[in-house]
Amino acid sequence: MQRWDRLNERQVDLLRRIADGDDLSTAEGVPHRGSARALQSRRLVDITRKGGTWRATATESGQFYLQHGFHPEDPAHVARPSPTQSTAGGAGRQPAAGSTASATVTLAQQLIDQLAQGDGVVRIEEPDEQTRARYRRAIHAAKQHKLVPDGCELRHTGRDRGDIVVRLYDKTNAASNGWDAFRIASRHQTTIDEEIVAALQKNPSALTVSADLLPRALEFVRLLAGAARSRGHRLVVNTKGARPTLSLRLEKSQRAVRISEEYDEVPHVLTNDERRRQKRQPWISLPEFDRVPSGRLVLEVNRAGYGKPDTWKDDKRTTLESRVHKIIKEVEAGYLADQREHEERERARREETERWERRKAEERAQWEQVKATATVQAADKLRTDRFRAAFDNWVAADAIRSFCTALEASALADEASVENLEEWVAWARNKADRLDPTINPAMLAEVDFDITPRPKDLAPFMGEWSAERPEKAYRSEETRTQYADILAYEKTWHHGMRGNPQAWRWRS
Incomplete structure (x- = not known):
């Protein structure tokens, strides 16, 4: 059987039904899918399963067949001269070389379109020598005329024997590494009945x-x-x-x-x-x-x-021989049941993925909201800590100076003692000046007011959330107590407090 052989009435009716928009995706279309696959082998119908749905559409060749009543690749019509050729040179003239080249480029473009619109694989089963030669030329033309999409490469097997299998590979896709194994395996496969039995x-x-x-x-x-x-x-x-x-x-x-x-x-x-x-x-x-x-x-x-x-x-x-046709139909039914089961698993997997993504998006939104609040609180704590340190230093410096004044007032009459005390007082007043931010303003002025809290600064204000990623964080009892102390300590100080500094150390 050649691809361009005439269709029977049932096949023509099915082709017209598909061309009119019935993609056989419903339950009513299931019994006709086997015939649709036969039309696909003649390149009159395209069949896809994108999105897990079975769809059949008429190709340009299928539309051509319905309009003209014969396959566009039928040699009896391709070789027929046009009226112009008949007038100029008689009825036996073959098509010009330019016409053949144009047909090759057209087939090359159709091949690339079919590869791009499908799953990247086109198989021509049991081609005769003429068909095999046409596809060799078309594949060459696709490369020569740069019809292959950028970033992709065209590979094929079946140049001399076996089915022609053409694949469009993404150069960045590691799956193309398996091409050599596929090509070698294809050389040892046959679907021709006589060759199967002979093997x-x-x-x-x-x-x-x-x-x-x-x-x-x-x-x-x-x-x-x-x-x-x-x-x-x-x-x-x-x-x-x-x-x-x-x-x-x-x-x-x-x-x-x-x-x-x-x-x-x-x-x-x-x-x-x-x-x-x-x-x-x-x-x-x-x-x-x-x-x-x-x-x-x-x-x-x-x-x-x-x-x-x-x-x-x-x-x-x-x-088994008497039931062979029934067996093939039962194999089809099992295949379709497997497809439905696969589609159901894929649907369940997609739904689970969508639920997981929604849950993660909700968690991220909550985390970002908590983090935004924690960032404000942590930045305020850092500013408070820096300001409190400067304030405590100022209070400490004031207290040191007052203490020095009291020491001077209570100085003994002994000249040696007074001289030693004056050294202590001078040393203490120098320390007070170094502590005092009003005398040494760089202590506060050189600290950036717009402080960006680090994760460890955010952690006490994040509650049960991690400070680094949108997930819950485990915290030991000791850590929770430490964070609670930090939050409580923040509430016990304000800039109007005076008196003894909370903590200060002499600095050398």
Whole structure:
């Protein structure tokens, strides 16, 4: 099937429905999503899951198909000459080289737009050689014409074989480091039914079945691949490594597939060696049952999460082959259920994040309000401490001078004693002058009035909050007592108090 093959009436009706605005996001649209994915593989429909919502929209190629009745890439129409070309040179002339270059640049721009609007990945499944060459040229043109957004780089695999996968990477995103592993793995993957069966015939270790059941298992793989393809999915075989692996690709997800054989248990028949051994060692334990191949196939398809496969088996009335199309639909249903569960988890996670952010914003607002009040109080305390120190020094200087005067008045008549006392008084008056801010105003004048409190200055006024970040702070009983003393001490002093200084020390 080529991308430009004609659509059937049902597909045209669905394409027109999507073009008219139905994005199939409602429950009524779920049954049509498989067909929409088939239209996506023809580049007639874009499918996204942004915001956790399934949305289908018609592309420019889809609009073109509805208007003209054929795919814009249909070679039968692309190669058809225009009326001007027919008049000038006859009906068999090919499009000019400039027209081909223009089409390549147009495809390159469409590719970049699709990458930018989606999740940064575009996959072209099972391209023929002509399509592969067109995309090679388009990718080259995107780089040559600088269509790649700034800060991004374009990478692709599938140049010669396999699916073409194009990715748009942010250069600063560390996820691009995994590109080489992805590119190498892609070389060993195929979704072509015949190649899948051929790979498993060459190395059947991916099918854990007996030799007698192997031909039937290979035929079931062929039927499973066809049924998946009919619903817009792909069965994938990866031959990298010693043992091939199977998986089902549904949209952007791949689910591991395991095909095995069910075993029956039959009573164990003792061999002659076992009988002799049992006589020599009667305490040994021999198996009660043996497991033997049953000839019944088992299919397991992983679900989202670890160790949650869906399982289908042959039963007495039907085989897996007769139910293969139903199985694919059930896989789809499981995939959609996983998507809904994932979306529900994401919604719950977003709501929890929003609640956490609201709670943190409220806490920050409370903290900032407490901190603003504490800043005013702490700054006032620092000013009070500086002013109080100057005031106490002034009171102390005044008291020293009064004391010196009293000493002079009570001086003895002894000349030697008077001379010694005068030295003491002179020394004390010098100390008083050094203490007195009215004589040495730099003590206060050089202290900045607009003091910025440090966290340790704020802490006594922050209550239960930390002074450094918007969170509650643990404080020991000793610290709480210390802060309470600081707050009480602030209320016991004012600048009108006179008398003995609260604390002063002689300074040398």
